[in-house]
Amino acid sequence: MEKESDLEKPAQLRAVIVGAGIAGLMAAHAFERAGIDYILLEKHEELTPQLGGGIALCPGTLRILSQLGMLERVLKLGMPICPQVQIYDEGEKRVDAPEMSLYKEWLGSEFWFIRRTDLLRELHAHLGHGQRVMLGKTVKRVQQSGCGVRVECDDGSVHGGDFVLGTDGTHSVVREAIWKQGREEEGTAVSRDESGKSIPIYFHFHLV
Structure with a gap:
């Protein structure tokens, strides 16, 4: 446990990252490249718990991995996503069927399919x-x-x-702390109802 004296503002900029998922680990890589000190806190006892399955990495995420010098290693762990993906609204009505192959022409890269645990292991x-x-x-x-x-x-x-950087998922402790502070501060525009809002999204795969 850190002593109270350790809680004083350090000479070097320091971040506390909460959540060692994909966003948290990629942030840690970015901080290292920028020379920012950090500590990353993860609630699970293991870094790659069997949570989630396969995920689709968007072209923007692949560009970030390239900037971090990790793209080639990550690509070897996965495969391009199928040429066409059908998206349904709550599993009933088809709302879109994009030609995935066009994204390489538009954005410079395909969507890439990879197991979440493999990506976490590689990032760490x-x-x-x-x-x-x-x-x-x-x-x-x-x-x-x-x-x-x-x-x-x-x-x-x-x-x-x-x-603090909150990358601790849907039920984020960091997000709740921000809402709580916003509600308590005088003149805030944050209502109690707004803090509980969420947006339901239904896909057959997970985009990152």
Whole structure:
């Protein structure tokens, strides 16, 4: 557990990333390239739990992987998505059937199909500072102070930084902390009803 003195604003910019999924690990790679210190907190005891299945990587995501120097390795783990994908509204009415092969012409790359666990494993394996990924850290509270942010975990550990990046999924603790602060601050435009809004999306595959 970090001491209270560790919670003081560090000389180097420091991020606390919550959630070691695809977004969290890619953010860690970006921070390393930018020279930003970070710590990554993940609630699961293992980095690649058997959650989710295959995912489709969009051309924009492939460009980011290229910028991170990881594209060739990731492409070897998957395959191009089928030429045509049919999308249904809540599993009943077909709303679109795009020709996936056209995306390479339009955007410079195809959609790429890969197992989620394989991508997570690859992202973690090539971090320059993999020891900064801490497993079994369930965040229960996020607080903001004059010297940065304070992130508390249910095991009693406390982690400080200049800012927190919430990549902890649908039921995000970080998102709820932001809504809570917004509701409490005077003059806020955030209502209680707005904080619970979500947008249902129905696809037969997962785009990243």
